[in-house]
Amino acid sequence: MRLNRREIARAALELVEEHGSEALTMRQLAARVDRQPSSLYNHVSGRQAVIEEMRALIVESIDVTPFAEQPWPRALADWGRSYLASFARYPNSISLLATTTITDHSTLRMYEVVISALVRGGWTAGDAVAGMRAVEAYVLGSALDRVAPESLLSLEALPPGLPALREGLTGANARHASAAAGFELGYEILIAGMEARVTAAL
Structure with a gap:
């Protein structure tokens, strides 16, 4: 894979979606794209720059x-x-x-x-x-x-004594709870x- 900022951003998004935002480190991101951490700095200045590339990738759609x-x-x-x-x-x-x-x-x-x-x-x-x-x-x-x-919001989880909420989750009303x-x-x-x-x- 030819590395560029877009591919780094895509890999970062995948990493965060799979493992959470705490997983976004330059070391883990480098491992994700099968590179050494130092090679990422040829394309981005650091973690904050990666985050902004992630933002740009989402915003373009x-x-x-x-x-x-x-x-x-x-x-x-x-x-x-x-x-x-x-x-x-x-x-x-x-x-x-x-x-x-x-x-x-x-x-x-x-x-x-x-x-x-x-x-x-x-x-x-x-x-x-x-x-x-x-x-x-x-x-x-x-x-x-x-x-x-x-x-x-589950009807089955409701305790007794909540009639308004129960009615809102019952029958045809249930479609409005999505x-x-x-x-x-x-x-x-x-x-x-x-x-x-x-x-x-x-």
């Missing part, structure tokens, strides 16, 4: 084209779903990426597209950043929820609330 084609509420909704699909493939990497300073240029350019669209839609720049971060926080939490076990259903309902409410807020301010 997030679609921002709706912001050039649709009103911001619809574009933001589509962006969030694309964001969810990308990060849900790498749930073990979320805590690592969410707790390190972002220096990846492709991620920052993505944010620029989102913020610019919100500003054109009537948001102040500061509120636009806050709104984008609200969506991002919701999406990342939902990405973790997607990998929760199906039995996370992570996907929870995401869609919450996301609809979030986007509608954001739209109502900026409309009231105009």
Whole structure:
């Protein structure tokens, strides 16, 4: 395998998804790609640089084209779903990426597209950043929820005396208890609330 930053990032993502973020050391990563640790430094400056390459690899599959084609509420909704699909493939990497300073240029350019669209839609720049971060926080939490076990909320586990919860998990209601259903309902409410807020301010 010819080593480059992309292949290092791919190997790092696989390592973290299989063994957790604590496994991401330059030594273990080098073993993963069958190289000596020193050879990695020909491509990346260290662990932080590897993390940013991981981020770039995930972000490249997030679609921002709706912001050039649709009103911001619809574009933001589509962006969030694309964001969810990308990060849900790498749930073990979320805590690592969410707790390190972002220096990846492709991620920052993505944010620029989102913020610019919100500003054109009537948001102040500061509120636009806050709104984008609200969506991002919701999406990342939902990405973790997607990998929760199906039995996370189980009818069989309920003790007596919880009638409202039992009804919510019984029969036709049970389909609303899934992570996907929870995401869609919450996301609809979030986007509608954001739209109502900026409309009231105009």
